[in-house]
Amino acid sequence: MSLQxxxxxxxxxxxxxxxxxxxxxxxxxxxxxxxxxxxxFPVVTSNEDAEKLLNDVKxxxxxxxxxxxxxxxxxxxxxxxxxxxxxxxxxxxxxxxxLAEKSPYxxxxxxxxxSLSIMVNEEDHLRIQCxxxxxxxxxxxxxxxxxxxxxxERFTYAFDEQHGYMTSCPTNVGTGLxxxxxxxxxxxxxxxxMNRILPAIHQLGLAVRGIYGEGSEALGHLFxxxxxxxxxxxxxxxxxxxSSVVKQLVQQERAARESLLESSNNHIEDRVFRSYGTxxxxxxxxxxxxxxxxxxxxxxxxxxxxKNVSASILNELMVLTQPAFLQQYAGEALSPDERDxxxxxxxxxxxxxxxxxxxx
Amino acid sequence: xxxxxxxxxxxxxHFTKIINGEKTEFHICDVCAKEKGEYIxxxxxxxxxxxxxxxxxxxxxxxxxxxESKQRARESQCESCGMTYRQFAESGRFGCVKCYETFKKNxxxxxxxxxxxxxxxxxxxxxxxxxxxxxxRQIDELKQVLKEKIDQEEFEEAAELRDQIRSLQQSLDxxxxx
Ligand SMILES: [Zn+2]
Ligand SMILES: [Zn+2]
Numbered sequence: 001m002s003l004q005x006x007x008x009x010x011x012x013x014x015x016x017x018x019x020x021x022x023x024x025x026x027x028x029x030x031x032x033x034x035x036x037x038x039x040x041f042p043v044v045t046s047n048e049d050a051e052k053l054l055n056d057v058k059x060x061x062x063x064x065x066x067x068x069x070x071x072x073x074x075x076x077x078x079x080x081x082x083x084x085x086x087x088x089x090x091x092x093x094x095x096x097x098x099l100a101e102k103s104p105y106x107x108x109x110x111x112x113x114x115s116l117s118i119m120v121n122e123e124d125h126l127r128i129q130c131x132x133x134x135x136x137x138x139x140x141x142x143x144x145x146x147x148x149x150x151x152x153e154r155f156t157y158a159f160d161e162q163h164g165y166m167t168s169c170p171t172n173v174g175t176g177l178x179x180x181x182x183x184x185x186x187x188x189x190x191x192x193x194m195n196r197i198l199p200a201i202h203q204l205g206l207a208v209r210g211i212y213g214e215g216s217e218a219l220g221h222l223f224x225x226x227x228x229x230x231x232x233x234x235x236x237x238x239x240x241x242x243s244s245v246v247k248q249l250v251q252q253e254r255a256a257r258e259s260l261l262e263s264s265n266n267h268i269e270d271r272v273f274r275s276y277g278t279x280x281x282x283x284x285x286x287x288x289x290x291x292x293x294x295x296x297x298x299x300x301x302x303x304x305x306x307k308n309v310s311a312s313i314l315n316e317l318m319v320l321t322q323p324a325f326l327q328q329y330a331g332e333a334l335s336p337d338e339r340d341x342x343x344x345x346x347x348x349x350x351x352x353x354x355x356x357x358x359x360x
Numbered sequence: 361x362x363x364x365x366x367x368x369x370x371x372x373x374h375f376t377k378i379i380n381g382e383k384t385e386f387h388i389c390d391v392c393a394k395e396k397g398e399y400i401x402x403x404x405x406x407x408x409x410x411x412x413x414x415x416x417x418x419x420x421x422x423x424x425x426x427x428e429s430k431q432r433a434r435e436s437q438c439e440s441c442g443m444t445y446r447q448f449a450e451s452g453r454f455g456c457v458k459c460y461e462t463f464k465k466n467x468x469x470x471x472x473x474x475x476x477x478x479x480x481x482x483x484x485x486x487x488x489x490x491x492x493x494x495x496x497r498q499i500d501e502l503k504q505v506l507k508e509k510i511d512q513e514e515f516e517e518a519a520e521l522r523d524q525i526r527s528l529q530q531s532l533d534x535x536x537x538x
Binding site (some may be wrong): 016019035044145148152156157158159160164165167169170175177195198204209210232233234238303 | 442470479491
């Protein structure tokens with residue numbers, strides 16, 4: 001398979017669009033947890049029951065089902081996929097590791113552009129997930145609500161006045177809403193402000209974690225910021241509170257970038273181009289180094305130092321250089337040693353594509 | 361504050377765990393939390409449920425002596441899915457909708473702690489399942505306006521509102537009978 005075609009299949013179409021503030025907020029995600037009244041929750045349910053629920057869902061949403069906003073929907077069943085295929089979906093953030101590993105009757109109802117994934121038989125019966133590029137939580141909520149209403153016409157939800165949407169885990173009860181954004185915050189990390197900011201965000205009732213790696217050492221300087229509380233506030237307020245913190249982080253990251261440029265332009269430029277050179281010529285690359293170098297290059301693109309390389313290269317290669325993707329591209333299982341070689345080769349090839357693109 | 365495990369990174373997770381009635385405070389960084397495989401809020405792993413189960417154990421009614429409270433906890437079992445309070449406390453997850461009813465007494469303190477003091481839903485109401493609730497909320501709102509109109513001595517509008525409320529109320533009553 002050519003790299004171009006592989007990328008075409010590997011990268012969700014929604015990722016290719018740019019959104020507001022996409023220099024810092026790479027993507028926005030909305031997740032709604034829903035359960036059906038008649039069934040026990042997936043955590044205690046029998047395989048028989050889980051299969052019945054999946055069949056009910058398939059009856060309602062079959063291959064011919066189409067939604068006016070999301071288009072045709074397809075159903076991917078966990079039991080008909082191998083381990084690596086499932087892992088690819090995890091690395092694309094379309095399903096959770098729990099669904100891939102622990103749900104024999106799990107499934108994902110996917111829209112064609114993969115911006116919508118409804119997980120079936122995860123911790124809750126249904127988990128609606130909408131993914132959008134850039135900073136678009138409001139739009140994400142609107143879309144998720146629309147799918148939610150559409151599902152409610154077909155299924156009777158577990159809902160009561162006091163608890164709202166009843167979920168398997170008490171941390172999700174009420175709105176069942178988890179809203180999150182993926183942010184690229186290299187300047188805040190380099191200027192060592194992240195250590196100060198993280199506890200403050202925690203205190204506001206929000207969670208921050210590295211998307212690859214943890215804490216302030218998040219690989220690729222990528223952080224996920226999300227709401228914790230789901231009960232006692234409206235969906236709009238939850239998203240409003242999260243958004244205002246995200247806006248502040250965006251401003252602070254921009255300010256940190258500016259002050260870096262002023263105080264140490266030459267150092268930053270050196271770092272950016274060293275990383276570019278390393279990515280373009282290395283023969284071996286561990287995923288940790290790859291993510292750091294990719295983050296530097298992305299920063300260089302955002303600061304206008306590197307021209308002619310697409311900004312989407314960071315998100316794209318962060319996904320493509322994960323183990324399951326490397327194995328899928330290779331068409332075979334790879335040892336960690338082989339992966340490091342393949343990873344370096346794939347990145348070189350990908351940068352080469354950019355260069356060719358610019359010659360046309 | 362530094363992480364108490366590695367003494368290197370900033371602690372980002374702070375919580376209190378009750379072990380044998382002794383309160384112990386934990387301050388650890390995300391890296392160590394992950395290595396220990398527990399206590400990571402927001403992640404889908406066991407972690408959150410282990411953290412929760414510490415909390416749930418603690419939430420048993422305090423005015424019973426220990427053995428009595430344990431007995432009581434053993435007794436309360438969900439009729440619908442068979443889950444006991446102990447199992448709920450250990451797994452940190454409900455087995456079904458009825459569990460909410462069965463363990464009701466113990467839930468408010470848990471919700472309060474997890475959701476900044478809140479125990480009642482204030483968000484979306486599903487169109488079909490929550491139809492009555494929509495009408496209830498509408499009636500409440502109209503009653504509020506009605507009160508204002510009466511205070512302002514706008515009786516004509518008040519009368520109209522009263523009719524509206526009455527017909528909404530009727531539609532609810534009819535449904536109950538039907
Ligand atoms: Zn530590
Ligand atoms: Zn139950």
